[in-house]
Amino acid sequence: MDNIIVTREVCRYFGSKDTQVKALDHASIEIQRGEFTAIIGPSGSGKTTLLQLIGGLDNPSSGQVLLDGTNIADMTGTTLSDFRRDHIGFIFQAYNLIPVLSAEENIEYIMLLQGIPAAQRKGRVHEMLRLVDLDGLGDRRPSQLSGGQQQRVAVARAMASQPDIILADEPTANLDSKTGVALLDLMRTLNEEHNMTFVFSTHDEKIMERARRLIHLQDGRVDSDQLK
């Protein structure tokens, strides 16, 4: 079994004593390389918190988060930044593109952070734009793109650094259902063609249908884990 993501008894508490909120409560999951997994559950069930812990954006109160065998729960500072940069791609609900950069530049920026030479960056940018079917729109700023197009740029940006895992927090929440389904189809195609591990959160029924595995969270606990 090639588990790329393993969480062991992960807890994440906010606040203290009387006001303590258990966002995650001993959540343990294992995700294999190349899986296309949806984390589902109602609002407040801990989906975003789990994704943030897997993505190294937050540290657990207890437990372990192992990415490809490395426990990132103990990482801090530049080590964690570098790990995120090189191993994890993020897709955010609100796209979160840099508004003053064009689509091409947004995709290129993460490679700049990786120290990839300019010529190589340019080549990969065009490849990514082609993959997300945005050929010819690379010079547009985010404000000149539709929501669906912006999210595809975000997908391209997430893939540009050639990460092991792509984490997407409610990637379709700001899109209409048709565009959302199209985006999921695109992500699934990329998953199949590039064997890239995708983990995304959603509470949209139509989107869940596209996932191959559903991990259901309830009150911070893994309620069910269903392989389709």
Next chain:
Amino acid sequence: MLELRLAYRNILRQKRRSLLTGISMAGGFALCTFSFCLLEGGWGNAVDIFTLDHTGHIQIHSNDYHRRPKIHKTIGERESIEQILTNHQEITAFAPRVYAPALAYANNQTRAVRVVGVDWKLEPTTSRLRQKVHAGDYLDNAMTSDGYAKAMIGAGVANTLDIGIGDELVLISQGADGSIANDIVMITALVGTRTSWDKMNVYLPLPAAQSFLSMGNRVHEYALQVADSNANEVVARSLQTEINHINPAITVSTWQVVEESFYRTMQSDKQGNYFTMVLIVFLVFIGVLNTVLMSILERTREFGVIRAIGSRPIAIIRLIFLETIILATLSIAAGVVIVTPALYWLLTTGFTLPTPIEFGGVTFDHLTGRLSLFVLTVPALLIYVFAALVSILPGIRAARITPQQAMASH
């Protein structure tokens, strides 16, 4: 390049705010440059007048004559010293002089004067003595038809003794050998004005003064002009080394040492002005700091995203630094455009003072600017240093933003 583009475009996000910030920086730069140019010009003119009027850029004396003048503190090795001065590439002119206090008698009145012996040929190459003659003829070594040495007197001597060109003047002093020196000289020219520093001077040809004071061929001073006045300290040091081989008791001093009080006053005034300028730029940059902090606050989420995708904190600090430096560069460019016509006017026309000011025997009636490496570089450097400093705090603040905080701030 992408990082530069990002920084540049971030500046353009809030065009009006960046414009206002840029204008304040450009204004600070222009004000600094103009003030420094005026300051350099004002004091530069004063130094020129000072050094060309009498002092020269460098002076050579025996021992500490320049601090404690005594008639017997003389330079005897003239031939060797003049050979060094003639051969030195940086020295453009030199003139030997002798000085002595004396009593001047005429029309049944006596006044204390200063006798100055000058080489009538070399002195005009070193000072403006010839130009200051406003009546009569400039000195020469020839005797008058009555057998008297020629003399030029300051306006104060002429006025207090009520004498003029063609009158005889009796001089009484102490010779360098301890003897009583006395002589009669014929006034052939009037020098300077009633307010000029040399109003009580009596100029004699060098041989006549040496004879009057029983000095033989010795002199009290050499005044020197150098090609680059800013390099006079270097020239003075090299001269001192050379002259030490002849006589280590001979001292080579720059005008800054000879006219120490004037130099200190000038330096104090300059430093006061520099401090004021730095203070103005500092106040300008408090506004800039506020702008940069505001811009960080507005982009909290964006910095969070950049941190989330793997940017190191230092990359965020670098981005803020770049933004501030680019804005500073654009402001300096605008400042150059603003200040260039003003500088041109200051350099070519300048201010005419409604009332001339006299300071240290030098009269100023006109102020023009002067360009120097200092004037051209320091204001820009000041802007860049402050820009770099004010980018540190916002940079650190931006770098400390965690992705989680950023997402929550939306």
